[in-house]
Amino acid sequence: MAALLAAGAGSASAAQPRVDARAWLVQNPSTGEVLASHDARRRVAIASITKLMTVLVALEQVGENAVVTVDPRAATVGESTVALRPGERISVRDLVAASLVQSANDAAWALAFHVGEGDAGRFVAAMNATARRLGMRDTRFVRPDGLDTPGHVSSARDAVVLARAAMREPLVRRLVRQQLVVAAGRVLETWNDLLGRFPGLIGVKTGHTAAAGWSQVAAVRRGRLVLYAAILGSPTREARNAALARLLRFGLSRYRAVEAVPAGRVYGRAALPYGRPSLALVARRPLTRLVRVDRPLVERVVVPTAVDLPVRRGQRLGEVRIYHRGRLLGRRDLVAARSVPEPGLRARVGWYAGRTLDHLAGLFT
Numbered sequence: 001m002a003a004l005l006a007a008g009a010g011s012a013s014a015a016q017p018r019v020d021a022r023a024w025l026v027q028n029p030s031t032g033e034v035l036a037s038h039d040a041r042r043r044v045a046i047a048s049i050t051k052l053m054t055v056l057v058a059l060e061q062v063g064e065n066a067v068v069t070v071d072p073r074a075a076t077v078g079e080s081t082v083a084l085r086p087g088e089r090i091s092v093r094d095l096v097a098a099s100l101v102q103s104a105n106d107a108a109w110a111l112a113f114h115v116g117e118g119d120a121g122r123f124v125a126a127m128n129a130t131a132r133r134l135g136m137r138d139t140r141f142v143r144p145d146g147l148d149t150p151g152h153v154s155s156a157r158d159a160v161v162l163a164r165a166a167m168r169e170p171l172v173r174r175l176v177r178q179q180l181v182v183a184a185g186r187v188l189e190t191w192n193d194l195l196g197r198f199p200g201l202i203g204v205k206t207g208h209t210a211a212a213g214w215s216q217v218a219a220v221r222r223g224r225l226v227l228y229a230a231i232l233g234s235p236t237r238e239a240r241n242a243a244l245a246r247l248l249r250f251g252l253s254r255y256r257a258v259e260a261v262p263a264g265r266v267y268g269r270a271a272l273p274y275g276r277p278s279l280a281l282v283a284r285r286p287l288t289r290l291v292r293v294d295r296p297l298v299e300r301v302v303v304p305t306a307v308d309l310p311v312r313r314g315q316r317l318g319e320v321r322i323y324h325r326g327r328l329l330g331r332r333d334l335v336a337a338r339s340v341p342e343p344g345l346r347a348r349v350g351w352y353a354g355r356t357l358d359h360l361a362g363l364f365t
Contacts, residue, residue: 014253017246022213022233024243025156026251029164029228033292035251043138043153044232047207048080048103049217050146050154052166053127055096058111061126064093064171071118074109079147081106082186094183096171100205101181101188105145112144120144131158134165148211159230163204163217176203193241194218198248202226214240220248225290227251254292260299260322261287261332267320268303272311272340279311280337281318287330289322298323303334309342 016036023039034040072086082104084090090110098107109120116123120143127141138155139162146152154162166172175181179195181188191206200220207215213233220227229247234240263286269278281303291297303318311317318334 014250017243017250019231019243019247020234020239021215021231021243023156024229024231024247025160026227026229026247027160028251028255029160029226035227035254036247037156040157041138041155042232043155045148045152045209045212046146046154046159046232047148047209047212047215048146049159049162049205049207049215049230050141050144050152051099051103051108052162052172052205052217053130053141054108054111054144055099055172056162056166056169057123057126057130058092058096058115059169059171060130061115062092064091064096066092066114068092068095068110068114070106070110071113073120074106074113077106077109077145079105082184082188084110090184093171097175097181097183097188098186100172100175101178101183101190102186103191103206104188105147108145131162134161136161146207146209146212148209156230156232159215159217159232160228163219163228163230167204167219173203176205177201192216192218193237194245198245201248208237216240216244218244218248220252222252223257223290225252225255254294255290256293257288258291258297259286259288260291260297260329261285261320266337267301267334268318270304270317271306273306273309274343276309276340279307279317279340281334282337283320284314284316284333284335287322287332289324289329291324291329295325297329301334307336309340311336311340313337313339 022044023042025040026036027034067089070084070088075084075086080103082098082102084106095107095111098104112120112123124141131139136158139158142149142152179190194201200222202219202221204217204219214237215232217230231244261283264282266280266282268281272279300321313336315336316333319331321331322329
C-alpha cells in the first residue's frame with residue numbers, strides 16, 4: 001500500500017524573500033537542494049571570500065603547525081591587515097586565524113609566499129587547481145586576498161561550494177564561529193556581524209571591495225539541519241546583513257521535523273485462522289525525519305494478508321517505508337500487536353465441526 005503524507009502546513013507556499021544584491025543562493029548541502037537563488041552562476045567579484053580558498057590550500061599543502069617567516073612583500077600589503085613585520089615568524093594556524101577572522105590581506109599573502117616558496121603565482125595556480133577539483137566552474141583566482149583585480153571572479157554557487165570545502169577543516173570550523181580570537185599576540189575581531197545575533201550561525205566569511213560590494217557566505221545549524229547561503233554584491237553592510245538573515249530564515253522555514261511513523265500506529269490487519277479476530281500490525285518504533293514542508297512524503301506499507309499461528313507479541317510481520325522524492329528516508333518494522341497462541345486439538349476440532357455444520361446448513365437453505 002502507498003499513501004501521501006503531508007509534511008507541512010500553510011507556510012509551504014511562502015515566497016522567496018526580497019534581496020537587494022547581484023546574486024544569492026541558499027542550499028541544503030546534505031541533499032543538494034537549492035531553496036532560493038538568483039543569478040547563482042553569475043561571475044562577479046567576491047572580495048575576501050577568496051581567503052577561504054587561500055587557507056584551504058595552505059592547510060592542505062603545509063598544515064597548521066608549519067612556521068612561516070613573513071616575506072617582506074606580504075608585510076607591505078595594505079587595507080585590512082594585522083601589521084605583520086618582515087621576517088616575523090608566525091604559525092600557519094595564526095595566519096589562518098588572521099585571514100579568516102580579521103580578513104587580513106597581509107596574512108593571506110604571507111601564506112601564499114610561504115606555500116608557493118616565494119612565488120605567489122605558483123600559489124594562485126594551486127588555488128585554481130583546487131577550484132577545478134571542487135567543481136567551481138565559475139571561478140578564476142588572480143590573487144590570494146580577493147582585492148579587486150580584473151578577471152578575479154566567482155559566483156554565489158561556487159562560494160557555497162568553497163565554504164563547504166573549507167568547513168571540512170576543523171581549524172576553519174573553530175575559527176569562523178568566533179567573534180574574537182587571540183593569535184600571535186594580536187586580538188582579532190570578526191567582520192561577521194551576524195555571529196552572536198543570528199541563532200545557530202556557525203560561519204563562514206565576509207567580503208567587501210568597491211567592485212564586489214558587500215558579500216558573505218554563511219552557514220547555519222538548527223538541530224540536525226545545516227544550510228549554506230551566499231549573497232554577493234549588496235549595496236551596504238546593513239543591507240547585506242538584513243538580506244542574509246532573511247535568506248537564512250527562509251531556508252530554515254522550509255524544513256520541519258516530522259514524526260513520519262508514530263510508534264504503536266496500526267498500519268494493517270492480518271487474518272488469523274480458526275475464526276480468531278484479525279491481528280493488528282503496529283510500528284515497533286517511531287521514525288522522525290527532517291523534511292521539506294512543501295513536498296509530500298510517500299508511505300509504503302508491506303504487510304501479509306494472513307498469518308499462521310502461533311504469533312507472539314512484537315513478532316516482525318511487515319514493514320513501513322517512508323520516501324521523499326523517491327529517496328528512502330527510513331523504515332520501521334511492523335509487528336504483532338498481541339500474542340495469539342495456536343488453539344489446542346479440542347478447539348481445532350470444534351472449529352472444523354462448526355464450519356462443517358455451517359456448510360451442511362447452507363445446502364438446505
